[in-house]
Amino acid sequence: MADLSIDFCGIKSPNPFWLASAPPTDKAYNVVRAFEAGWGGVVWKTLGEDPPAVNVSSRYSAHYGKNREVIGFNNIELITDRSLEINLREITAVKKAWPDRAMIVSLMLPCEEAPWAAILPLVEATGADGIELNFGCPHGMPERGMGAAVGQVPEYVQMVTAWCKKHTRLPVIVKLTPNITDVRAPARAALAGGADAVSLINTVNSITHLDLDRMVAFPAVGNASTHGGYCGSAVKPIALNMVAEIARDPVTAGLPISGIGGIGNWRDAAEFIALGAGSVQVCTAAMLHGFRIVEEMKDGLARWMDEKGYADIAAFSRKAVPNTTDWKYLDMNFQTIAHIDQDKCIGCGKCFVACEDTSHQAIAQRIMENGARRYEVIRDECVGCNLCEITCPVEACIAMVPQETGKPYMNWTQDPRNPRAESRADAAVGQTTAVIEPA
Template sequence: MELTTEFCGMPLENPFILASAPPTASIEMIERAFQAGWGGAVTKTIKPDYMKIEDASPRFHALKEGNRVIGFENFELVSKKDLQYWKNGIKMLRQKWPQKTLIVSIMGDCSRESWEELAKWAEDAGAQALELNFSCPHGMPEKGVGAAIGQNADITRTITAWVSQAVHIPVIVKLTPNVTSVLPIAEAAKKGGARALAAINTVESLTGVDLKTLTPYPKVQGWSTLGGYSGPAVKPIGLRVISQLAQHSDLPLSAMGGISTWSDAMEYISLGADHVQVCTEVMVSGFGIIKHLLAGTLAYMEEMGFSCLNDFRGAALKKLTSHEALTKETKIVPEVNHQTCIKCGKCIIACRDGGYQAISLKEGQISIDRARCDGCALCMFVCPESAISHAKAAER
């Protein structure tokens, strides 16, 4: 089985690379990730030295389910390290780790000169490709960059063209999900000369309010601001965006958004992604998760009989269609495993108040009225014991 893949002409030893974020904030961190087994990395977004950046503290907040982080908000900004630091580090990484893929994320100001100079600088430093940060949803849009660019097709096309014409290496545009549709922005990026697309950046969010002080989180001396949301909770949005891009654009896709397990990554690849980027799970669990990602991927491929990633890349797209095209001729009536059912009544309540009033308790057992049941499957997802499953399809 082969985990090597290719992206914009760049070989990847495996499909897992680090996203542009806190885990790639320094050369030392990127090198430790390479040592751990990651196939590549995208640097934390690099800016011109004259662009002053200051972070607030604290700047992270998490939604948790038990001990697991399921949603993560941040309003951390781009790299504060200067260009000389990054130039020295990028050159070292390219020389020491030639088998790894190193993509440089950049963000200029609103001028052509800023973007062109930064792009040429990154190419000279040894970047194998550029990722244009048109998608940061917090802090930077106030300065007219970040998502302020990626929410405007004309500006996206213009700046992409500036950069594409200034360098010889591939230019990747990182898209924001904070738009009505990503497709016009993706098309604008392609017209500007982008060789690939990356998606998604974080979702603009506000994860909670301290009801004792009536202050939103994270609290910075009694104040807060909107941040970017990541982690497992945003995976459905990422999968939606990647599937849309794969169906409507012919550009290669670098996918991210809520990837914490090998199966998350394989879902993205089955929808057309060329490889995946990971951030939040690394922040909470460390670079060492790469071992589980690689092992899980290899085990899955062996089980399915796949010899390489291309054997199933985009396969799930073939089963995406319009709602109109879905059959309405059958319904799936659930059945109950009475041996595992604990008679908690959650299915009865859910069906009564959110479904079709088809479930009741009869003679001490859960009973489903097949005539009333409409096959919505709500009961299956509220059952804490997974005691309700699909029965065979029946004609309506």
């Protein structure tokens, strides 16, 4: 069986699955249940100064799909509302009882060195394995000059990170906000401040839906609401992109990354790891389905690794990064065409409607003698956009088939249709450095 254990910037855990800093990690009772279920580590819910934060009611809302499937989750809860003393005492006890599990403590304090200098020795005394700086919370705390208010300013990220490196021997993980134009800027700043790793993404600013009778958004606090932090499966594509951007940036290419955002099964975790993550953090999926989901995550990941011949996590970590590049370096001569498997086709016509109304009119509808409908790809019109494959409700019914064009690799910088095309020699050099081009 594949070895799932990891060493993440000096922090060891029996598997890469950690619970993210959130309601599930707010107290010893929850964390112990998580460890009993098999989680490799936790990031304890964010600690701050006393007196603790005061939360409102209600706190959560959701974006639903069909059959009330929760696609996205919205949260306006703040950092821990329990005292610092209670949290530190419980962290100490849990770490002592579970020495093989990763115990990371999330922190958020004002942008002044003194509070950080005061709290870090207290956290270190608990026996915790590392700290995570919460520079990502998008609601409530930014109004107080913390959370995303820090994470959106690279100079502040670097400054606070440097303070923490000065006042603790523990590994420092900087949690980044996605509510920013270019995530590479704060990641570079964290590295410049001495960060041992970064974690991302924190939640995305959001309003999920409204009560149109009361004209108030959810979650409603009396007759008002506010934007919250969006998480869950809906944010996974955003998170994967940001992880990849940091992993392939020349400045931060070697910086350890803890991947967060929409991870709900082993496949999600594998994708994050392949794009640069050394550990993965889960929250929403655990809140919706309970801590036992980690059993399937571990089993599924281990079985897939065995099937692929990956002995450990490091064997496929960052393996997809070299294949992630800028659009201008994609092969303009590559061509793929849709193929419909008639044996699997149920004749619903969704591919035809989508292509005919909104795409390239590359699917023909034939009415057979028996009245049945048959859908066929018009090869000369198909541009390989994938829309038909995406809209088809039958798995593997429509496949995108690569075509042999007989043409060599040519990217946009070489394309004669580009008025600013470079020479082939220059373009070739650019292509080889595509994954490390500075911002």
